[in-house]
Amino acid sequence: xxxxxxxxxxxxxxxxxxxxxxxxxxxxxxxxxxxxxxxxxxxxxxxxxxxxxxxxxxxxxxxxxxxxxxxxxxxxxxxxxxxxxxxxxxxxxxxxxxxxxxxxxxxxxxxxxxxxxxxxxxxxxxxxxxxxxxxxxxxxxxxxxxxxxxxxxxxxxxxxxxxxxxxxxxxxxxxxxxxxxxxxxxxxxxxxxxxxxxxxxxxxxxxxxxxxxxxxxxxxxxxxxxxxxxxxxxxxxxxxxxxxxxxxxxxxxxxxxxxxxxxxxxxxxxxxxxxxxxxxxxxxxxxxxxxxxxxxxxxxxxxxxxxxxxxxxxxxxxxxxxxxxxxxxxxxxxxxxxxxxxxxxxxxxxxxxxxxxxxxxxxxxxxxxxxxxxxxxxxxxxxxxxxxxxxxxxxxxxxxxxxxxxxxxxxxxxxxxxxxxxxxxxxxxxxxxxxxxxxxxxxxxxxxxxxxxxxxxxxxxxxxxxxxxxxxxxxxxxxxxxxxxxxxxxxxxxxxxxxxxxxxxxxxxxxxxxxxxxxxxxxxxxxxxxxxxxxxxxxxxxxxxxxxxxxxxxxxxxxxxxxxxxxxxxxxxxxxxxxxxxxxxxxxxxxxxxxxxxxxxxxxxxxxxxxxxxxxxxxxxxxxxxxxxxxxxxxxxxxxxxxxxxxxxxxxxxxxxxxxxxxxxxxxxxxxxxxxxxxxxxxxxxxxxxxxxxxxxxxxxxxxxxxxxxxxxxxxxxxxxxxxxxxxxxxxxxxxxxxxxxxxxxxxxxxxxxxxxxxxxxxxxxxxxxxxxxxxxxxxxxxxxxxxxxxxxxxxxxxxxxxxxxxxxxxxxxxxxxxxxxxxxxxxxxxxxxxxxxxxxxxxxxxxxxxxxxxxxxxxxxxxxxxxxxxxxxxxxxxxxxxxxxxxxxxxxxxxxxxxxxxxxxxxxxxxxxxxxxxxx
Numbered sequence: 001x002x003x004x005x006x007x008x009x010x011x012x013x014x015x016x017x018x019x020x021x022x023x024x025x026x027x028x029x030x031x032x033x034x035x036x037x038x039x040x041x042x043x044x045x046x047x048x049x050x051x052x053x054x055x056x057x058x059x060x061x062x063x064x065x066x067x068x069x070x071x072x073x074x075x076x077x078x079x080x081x082x083x084x085x086x087x088x089x090x091x092x093x094x095x096x097x098x099x100x101x102x103x104x105x106x107x108x109x110x111x112x113x114x115x116x117x118x119x120x121x122x123x124x125x126x127x128x129x130x131x132x133x134x135x136x137x138x139x140x141x142x143x144x145x146x147x148x149x150x151x152x153x154x155x156x157x158x159x160x161x162x163x164x165x166x167x168x169x170x171x172x173x174x175x176x177x178x179x180x181x182x183x184x185x186x187x188x189x190x191x192x193x194x195x196x197x198x199x200x201x202x203x204x205x206x207x208x209x210x211x212x213x214x215x216x217x218x219x220x221x222x223x224x225x226x227x228x229x230x231x232x233x234x235x236x237x238x239x240x241x242x243x244x245x246x247x248x249x250x251x252x253x254x255x256x257x258x259x260x261x262x263x264x265x266x267x268x269x270x271x272x273x274x275x276x277x278x279x280x281x282x283x284x285x286x287x288x289x290x291x292x293x294x295x296x297x298x299x300x301x302x303x304x305x306x307x308x309x310x311x312x313x314x315x316x317x318x319x320x321x322x323x324x325x326x327x328x329x330x331x332x333x334x335x336x337x338x339x340x341x342x343x344x345x346x347x348x349x350x351x352x353x354x355x356x357x358x359x360x361x362x363x364x365x366x367x368x369x370x371x372x373x374x375x376x377x378x379x380x381x382x383x384x385x386x387x388x389x390x391x392x393x394x395x396x397x398x399x400x401x402x403x404x405x406x407x408x409x410x411x412x413x414x415x416x417x418x419x420x421x422x423x424x425x426x427x428x429x430x431x432x433x434x435x436x437x438x439x440x441x442x443x444x445x446x447x448x449x450x451x452x453x454x455x456x457x458x459x460x461x462x463x464x465x466x467x468x469x470x471x472x473x474x475x476x477x478x479x480x481x482x483x484x485x486x487x488x489x490x491x492x493x494x495x496x497x498x499x500x501x502x503x504x505x506x507x508x509x510x511x512x513x514x515x516x517x518x519x520x521x522x523x524x525x526x527x528x529x530x531x532x533x534x535x536x537x538x539x540x541x542x543x544x545x546x547x548x549x550x551x552x553x554x555x556x557x558x559x560x561x562x563x564x565x566x567x568x569x570x571x572x573x574x575x576x577x578x579x580x581x582x583x584x585x586x587x588x589x590x591x592x593x594x595x596x597x598x599x600x601x602x603x604x605x606x607x608x609x610x611x612x613x614x615x616x617x618x619x620x621x622x623x624x625x626x627x628x629x630x631x632x633x634x635x636x637x638x639x640x641x642x643x644x645x646x647x648x649x650x651x652x653x654x655x656x657x658x659x660x661x662x663x664x665x666x667x668x669x670x671x672x673x674x675x676x677x678x679x680x681x682x683x684x685x686x687x688x689x690x691x692x693x694x695x696x697x698x699x700x701x702x703x704x705x706x707x708x709x710x711x712x713x714x715x716x717x718x719x720x721x722x723x724x725x726x727x728x729x730x731x732x733x734x735x736x737x738x739x740x741x742x743x744x745x746x747x748x749x750x751x752x753x754x755x756x757x758x759x760x761x762x763x764x765x766x767x768x769x770x771x772x773x774x775x776x777x778x779x780x781x782x783x784x785x786x787x788x789x790x791x792x793x794x795x796x797x798x799x800x801x802x803x804x805x806x807x808x809x810x811x812x813x814x815x816x817x818x819x820x821x822x823x824x825x826x827x828x829x830x831x832x833x834x835x836x837x838x839x840x841x842x843x844x845x846x847x848x849x850x851x852x853x854x855x856x857x858x859x860x861x862x863x864x865x866x867x868x869x870x871x872x873x874x875x876x877x878x879x880x881x882x883x884x885x886x887x888x889x890x891x892x893x894x895x896x897x898x899x900x901x902x903x904x905x906x907x908x909x910x911x912x913x914x915x916x917x918x919x920x921x
Contacts, residue, residue: 002272002724003809005279005319009271012320013264013327020328023208023321030215037222040140041231047297050523051497055433055515059475063468065105066431066475069131069138071166073097073150074417075124076159082122084110086158090127093153093160097129100145102138105130117422117463124421131166143167147410163402163414165517178235181661185243185654192650198250198333201325206242209317210235213310230303232662232670234310236677237607240658241285242314244651246322248281248618249274250333251647253326257334260342260349267323272725275319277617280718282315284546285610292606294538295531297524300599304606311610363645367638370691371698378699381692382566385683389569391576397529398485398595399521403427404668407591419483425460428484428518429477432496434503435511437472445507446474452503453478458492474509484518485595493522525598535602539609540565549718550617551624552707559696559704560620563688564612570687571604571680575672588675589664596672604676611655611681615689618651619644623697624705633701637694645690652685717808724809731801741801742768742843742876743789748798749911753787755780757910761798766904768803768840768874771867771897773849773890773905775881781910782880783847789878790845791815803841814843823847828860831870840874849881853889856896868898881905 012019047053059066075083075090083090091108098106106129109116116125132138143166150162182203189199214231253270257263289311292304326333334342342349370377403419405412418426432453436442450465453476464477478496482488493514500512540561547557575596577583582593623640627633659678663671697704707715735741749760759781766772772789776782787793788800791807791814800807802814819842821830827846834842846852856863870877881890886905894903 002276003728003806004813005275006268006272006725006728008319009268009275009323010264012271012323013267016324016327019320019324023212023317027208027211027215030212030219034215034218037219041221041226041228047299047524047527050520050527051513052515052519052523055431055513056520058433058473058511058513059431059515062470062473063433063475065130065468069165071129071131071146071162071164072414072418073127073129074161074163074414074421075127076161076417076421077123077157078159079157080123081157083118083125084122089153089155089158090125093149094127094129096149097146100142100149102132102142103129103146104132114464117426119421126418126422126426128164161414161417162410163418165402167402167405167409167411167414178658178661178665180664181658182239184657184661185239188650188653188657189243189247192247192251192646193254195335197329198254201250201322201329202243202246205246205317205322205325206239206314208321209242209314210238210310213238213306213313216309217306224302226302226306227299229669230306232665232667233303233603233673234307236659236662236670236674237285237307238310238314240655241282241311241611242317243654243658244614245278245282245314245318247651247654248278248647249318249322250326251650254333254335258338260338263330263334264327267326269725270326271319271323272728277621278315278318280546280550280617281610281614282311284543284613285311285607287542288539288606288609291535291538291542292602294535295528295602297527297531300528300602303599303603307607361642361646363642364638366645366690367641367694370695371634371637374695374699377695378692381687381695385566385570385687388679388683389566389573391573391580392569394580395572395576395601396485396487396580396595397525397598397601399524399598400668401428401484401517401521403483403485404592423460423479423481424483424486425480425489428489429463429479429516430489430493430496430514430519431516432476432478433511433513433515434474434507434509435472436467436474436507436509438510439508442467442471442474445509446476448507449474449476449503452499453496456492456495458482458488458495480518484521489518490522493519521598528598528602532601532605535605539605543609543613546613547616548707548711549715551620551705552712552715553624553705554707554711555700555704556620556697559693560613560616563616563692564609564684566692567612567680567684567688568605568608570683571608571676572601574679575600575604575676578675579672588671590671592668597669600672600676603673604680607677608680608684611677612684612688615648615652615685616693618648619689619693620697627705631702633704634698637697641690641694648685648690652681655681655685724806727799727806727809731799731804731806735804738765740768740803741765742770742803742841742874743772743878744799744801745788746799748788748800749796750784750788750793750800751796752780752910753783753793755910758796759784759908759910760796761911762908764906766876768876769871769902771871771877771879771893771903773879773881773903775883775885775905775907776909777882777884778908778910779882781908782882785906785908786845786847786878786880789843790818790820791843792818792820802843817841818843818845821846821851823851825851826859827851827855828863828866831863831866834870834875836873839870842870842875844870844875844877846877846879849879849887849889849893852879853893856893864896871897871899871902 077083077086087110094106094108097103107114109125109127114128116127118125147162150160153160186199186203189202190196193199214235217226217231217234220226249270252274253266256266256269286308289304289308293301331339338349402411402415415427434449436445439445446465446467450462453459454462458481460479460481462476463479467474480489480492496514503512504510543561543564544557547560578588578590579593579596619641622644623636626636626639630636656678659674662674663678743766745762745764748762749758751758774782774785784793789802791802791811794808794811805813807814819834821827881887884907894900897903
């Protein structure tokens with residue numbers, strides 16, 4: 001991968017203006033598409049298949065008067081009069097509401113059809129109205145008209161307030177907090193780079209990535225139901241990871257420029273090294289987010305996929321637009337001091353003064369401190385983080401209702417007014433439905449249900465009990481004692497459902513359900529809570545596999561996963577402190593204490609997993625690289641930490657500032673997620689990765705890098721530190737010295753094809769324009785070499801270069817350029833099909849020499865001319881011969897070529913203890 005990224009970086013730097021223009025066109029195009037399609041987001045959160053959702057669907061079909069979105073008008077007298085004295089003006093208001101487009105019914109609260117709920121002293125009454133279907137099914141302008149009508153009805157003697165589900169907004173509140181978070185990120189970047197110009201670049205690329213992805217989501221919302229929180233979540237994640245990914249690559253580029261490297265070369269190397277780690281980091285976040293499908297909850301899966309797409313786009317922007325901008329700015333990104341020194345020394349950086357005093361970096365001191373007595377460090381971190389996690393026991397989950405809206409908004413004010421005047425239960429009524437088609441006394445059954453339910457604990461009153469017009473469905477509206485998120489209301493829902501079977505048998509009814517918005521919220525919360533453990537197993541299991549692949553270790557993944565769980569526990573604990581205990585409410589603009597949004601834990605777990613793995617990779621991969629070179633476990637921790645810590649510190653602080661900016665939005669749907677992520681990143685980066693990890697590695701010593709041989713063989717190799725780049729650069733230096741070659745092998749070993757054993761080590765090189773005959777009576781050995789040349793076999797070790805592509809990193813590219821002619825193929829016809837373009841890097845593999853000679857002597861007398869033309873254009877042919885030595889057919893072919901010297905022969909054999917060389921020319 002690193003070699004491909006190296007070339008990509010060079011290409012992006014060369015095409016810089018075109019790449020930037022493509023992104024700008026894409027941004028503008030997506031904006032036009034989003035505006036043109038006019039997509040809207042959904043504020044409803046539902047899970048198909050739950051009892052409450054089934055009941056909602058049944059009401060919409062069989063009792064439409066009670067289906068759809070509800071609204072309420074709360075009227076309170078201000079002069080001590082009763083609401084009956086204001087009946088005329090209240091009836092006029094309800095008549096006006098009934099005439100609004102999208103309103104299905106707005107009955108008088110004084111009638112018998114849907115009598116309003118009154119206070120005991122008759123000074124307040126709740127009038128209900130019903131919209132056509134759920135939100136989005138009626139015009140948005142209707143809500144504004146309803147608000148205006150209610151505002152107009154407000155008089156000094158009668159206070160009129162609108163509330164209910166109709167006021168639930170799908171608009172995402174973005175404000176100054178998010179901007180402040182970005183400004184803080186900019187300041188951190190300016191401090192890291194000690195310059196303003198490079199500090200702006202990550203902000204620009206992150207905004208472009210977020211802009212394109214969010215506009216795409218808005219366009220999709222025209223045809224797909226997407227939760228409103230999706231855009232805010234995507235923007236928060238996109239900004240955070242977009243800035244961080246750009247920081248990782250740009251900081252490597254700046255370090256290389258500081259060392260005096262050429263600008264274009266530095267861009268390629270930065271992408272090959274840090275770009276590899278960025279891809280892996282992005283993949284971990286993407287996999288964790290897409291893994292939300294494990295929950296089996298559609299709206300959460302949509303949120304996860306949309307957020308994952310945003311992260312993926314951030315990675316693409318970092319790999320394309322960022323190097324284009326770096327190429328555009330060129331020398332301006334090199335520190336001024338270095339530019340001046342190079343200008344004074346003919347473009348070269350002078351050697352450092354050996355007597356100059358070198359200041360010890362902060363990272364070195366910290367690494368030595370935490371690894372001095374590693375057991376004590378581990379104990380302190382575990383105790384400290386464990387203390388933060390204690391409040392988890394009080395963390396409650398629920399779906400947000402109108403009581404979580406900002407104070408001063410009509411929805412929140414009406415919600416509080418209802419709770420104050422009537423009781424909290426009136427903000428969350430429950431609907432009990434039953435199929436009564438089999439009963440002969442529908443009214444009697446409804447009365448019996450009403451009587452049984454009213455006798456239950458936690459029931460304040462029965463607001464309504466009636467069959468529908470067809471007398472086949474009964475509905476009982478139950479007002480609980482507690483509010484929508486109170487534990488007593490949850491207990492009541494479960495108690496009602498426990499009685500369902502008994503009622504069905506006793507009253508000869510069927511399909512008794514407990515539904516309504518409150519019951520839907522309870523069902524969603526229960527399902528999300530039950531999904532936490534499977535999702536945690538998925539995430540932790542995934543981290544073990546991914547990190548074992550990267551670090552070739554058993555203990556490093558285990559340590560990383562346990563550290564991740566500590567970070568998650570701390571994030572949940574602090575979230576509970578803020579939203580359950582009320583700590584730091586004012587500075588964080590938190591206006592509601594109580595249960596947090598139900599999908600907060602699972603979303604924080606998914607996102608934090610990816611971010612935690614990012615920091616683990618960036619820190620520990622440097623340590624592993626040092627250990628691989630030196631074998632000194634303790635010194636490798638210090639050197640790796642010192643090299644990586646500054647960038648990780650900056651990245652974590654940027655993440656925290658962006659997440660904290662979204663906390664101040666005041667939107668309860670997003671606030672707990674933002675708090676959890678900010679705390680989780682802070683704890684994970686500074687306490688877990690930068691304190692606990694070095695201590696654990698120091699305690700384990702060399703054992704930290706142990707991996708069983710059998711596991712090492714089956715785990716795929718992953719290059720996240722650009723190790724493959726060294727081979728690319730070495731091959732380029734070799735080519736500059738020895739000239740371009742079509743096939744180069746250096747200490748190459750590879751498995752046999754179709755048999756056990758291997759060939760090699762092989763060392764040698766073949767120039768372009770060569771016809772190489774591979775001789776061997778050993779079919780497996782000959783097939784292995786042919787497969788290597790055609791990119792169809794991955795080497796075990798050593799170097800394999802086909803033109804400028806190296807295996808195994810560029811195996812797909814080698815295979816894509818190769819033309820494979822299997823045994824029995826019509827060689828003349830196949831060679832004619834090879835396009836003239838790029839013949840100078842074409843590798844043509846012919847399995848059988850006989851097929852080539854037969855075509856030249858029997859079927860096509862122009863084949864030799866075609867071979868000469870291919871070889872003259874720089875194409876290389878590798879042909880298999882089943883003979884151990886030169887055959888008559890091979891000699892005939894050599895004699896027929898325009899330049900007989902273009903034919904070379906290679907005898908190959910499988911490796912044995914007595915003949916380890918494997919091949920000879």
